[in-house]
Amino acid sequence: MKGESRPDHVWGKKNGTTEEEKKPPAENKAKPDFGLSGKLAEETNMFNGVVIKYSEPPEARKPKRRWRFYPFKGDEDLPTLYIHRQSAYLIGRDRKVADIPVDHPSCSKQHAALQYRISSYSKEDGTKGQRVRPYIIDLESANGTYINNVKIEPRKYVELFEKDVIKFAYSSREYVLLHEHSKDDGDDDNVME
Structure with a gap:
């Protein structure tokens, strides 16, 4: 049998094709992804050689009202942070880019962002008005951001109100949000149209 070829075998395979073999091979190639990669915006979102995870929305505005963070570590008062400029x-551990540095190891390098946004509201007389309000957004931090001891959802703006207490991850520091006229109820965060 040496040198003879058998008609039902060719180089270790059976001659004749089955239905499975007739089908074209499944496409294992990755389909093109035309979604946003962020590479184009990378250069514009770079500061001090670090790519910033956050970019401001179109409704971002500088506030008229002089908001402040009053940080506390236990019973100890820490220096007031003026957050209206x-x-x-x-907010984060990376001091190259953080406007408000937090040094606790459980905090992320770019943990959260405090953002002032213009929003519409209905006045008591039924007319519409606009005002600039503070919001916070967690930047998908490892250990979360808390408002009044409630963990907020990542990548969603949460409106802040006067006397809210903000905590970042497992840090013992608490930041109380107040403004210069906290005893008054004036609406000086309204925008004149």
């Missing part, structure tokens, strides 16, 4: 503040 720009429309957004990045």
Whole structure:
């Protein structure tokens, strides 16, 4: 049998094709992804050599009202943080980019952002008005952001109100949000149209 070829075998395979073999091979190639990669915006979102995870929305505005964070560590008062001089503040461990640095190891490098946004509301007389309000957004941090001891959902703006207490991850520091006229109920965060 040496040198003879058998008609039902060719180089270790059976001659003749089955239905499975007739089908074209399944496409294992990855389909093109035309979604946003962020590479184009990377250069514009870079500060001090670090790519910033957060970019301001179109409704970002600088507040008229002078908001402040009053940080506490246990019973100890820490220096007041004046947070009315720009429309957004990045909060995190990375001191190259953070506007409000937090040094606790459970906090992320870019943990959260405080953002002032213009929003519409109905006045008591039924007319519409606009005002600039503070919001916070968790930037998908490892251990979360808490408002009044309730963990907020990542990547969603949550409106902040006067006397809210904000905590970042497992840090013992608490940040109480107040403004210069906290005893008054004036609406000086309204925008004149």
